[in-house]
Amino acid sequence: MVEPTHEDAPVDAAAFWEDRYAERRRIWSGEPNAALVDAASRLQPGRALDLGCGEGGDAVWLAEQGWQVTGVDISATAAARCRALAAERGIADDRVTWLVCDLATWDPTDRYDLVTSCFLHSPVDFPRAAVLRRAAAAVAPGGHLLVVAHADPPPWSRRNHHGVEGVGGGHHHGPHDFPSPDDERAELGLDDGDWDIVVSEVRSRETTGPDGEQATLRDTVTLARRRTAR
Numbered sequence: 001m002v003e004p005t006h007e008d009a010p011v012d013a014a015a016f017w018e019d020r021y022a023e024r025r026r027i028w029s030g031e032p033n034a035a036l037v038d039a040a041s042r043l044q045p046g047r048a049l050d051l052g053c054g055e056g057g058d059a060v061w062l063a064e065q066g067w068q069v070t071g072v073d074i075s076a077t078a079a080a081r082c083r084a085l086a087a088e089r090g091i092a093d094d095r096v097t098w099l100v101c102d103l104a105t106w107d108p109t110d111r112y113d114l115v116t117s118c119f120l121h122s123p124v125d126f127p128r129a130a131v132l133r134r135a136a137a138a139v140a141p142g143g144h145l146l147v148v149a150h151a152d153p154p155p156w157s158r159r160n161h162h163g164v165e166g167v168g169g170g171h172h173h174g175p176h177d178f179p180s181p182d183d184e185r186a187e188l189g190l191d192d193g194d195w196d197i198v199v200s201e202v203r204s205r206e207t208t209g210p211d212g213e214q215a216t217l218r219d220t221v222t223l224a225r226r227r228t229a230r
């Protein structure tokens with residue numbers, strides 16, 4: 001197990017996430033995130049980009065709703081699971097594109113009607129603000145940006161296999177790892193002249209953790225719409 005700590009040399013992000021996915025046959029539920037369902041159900045399907053798409057629960061659901069989807073993740077194992085989930089759910093190959101790349105350096109050249117990023121947290125050094133700002137730049141005029149983040153660490157992230165604090169190791173969370181709605185808007189730095197903030201709030205939800213434990217989690221949900229030309 002690769003264990004990032006602030007004291008250690010930087011851990012390679014791809015190696016960290018590959019290692020994380022190798023731990024279990026499946027990590028996430030395969031179901032879409034509630035905030036995505038809530039937001040996208042009100043939108044006309046078009047082109048969608050899912051950043052940090054994990055095992056594809058959101059991206060496959062979007063494809064099922066008629067979106068043309070690109071899912072991006074640093075883990076090749078996660079991308080393979082996305083492909084398998086899409087096939088299992090009968091999604092045609094030409095409805096989804098899976099890209100394996102590091103968002104720390106990836107700069108999307110296309111424009112999308114929806115750019116979504118749910119729980120794009122990483123205990124490995126990750127330039128979250130820069131990634132989210134590039135995500136915002138990839139939204140087409142009239143399109144939406146959805147960012148969903150943990151407002152507090154999930155209870156299961158406070159222990160690792162040694163039973164001590166940290167996500168997957170001795171990582172100590174920084175102040176921006178669990179943003180409030182104000183933090184998130186500041187991180188995104190959206191220009192008031194170009195964007196309308198549609199949602200900026202904390203929502204609670206009941207969920208089941210990786211070991212079957214029940215928990216109430218608080219999510220910071222930010223939905224913004226890029227205005228069409230002024």
Ligand SMILES: C[S@@+](CC[C@H](N)C(=O)[O-])C[C@H]1O[C@@H](n2cnc3c(N)ncnc32)[C@H](O)[C@@H]1O
Nearest residue numbers: 017028052053054073074102103104118119122
């Ligand atoms: C907490 S998971 C969330 C997965 C999914 N969005 C969901 O809601 O189930 C974070 C995801 O971000 C991906 N990720 C982390 N750092 C990344 C990076 N630098 N570039 C691309 N993907 C990254 C991880 O591989 C992982 O799949």
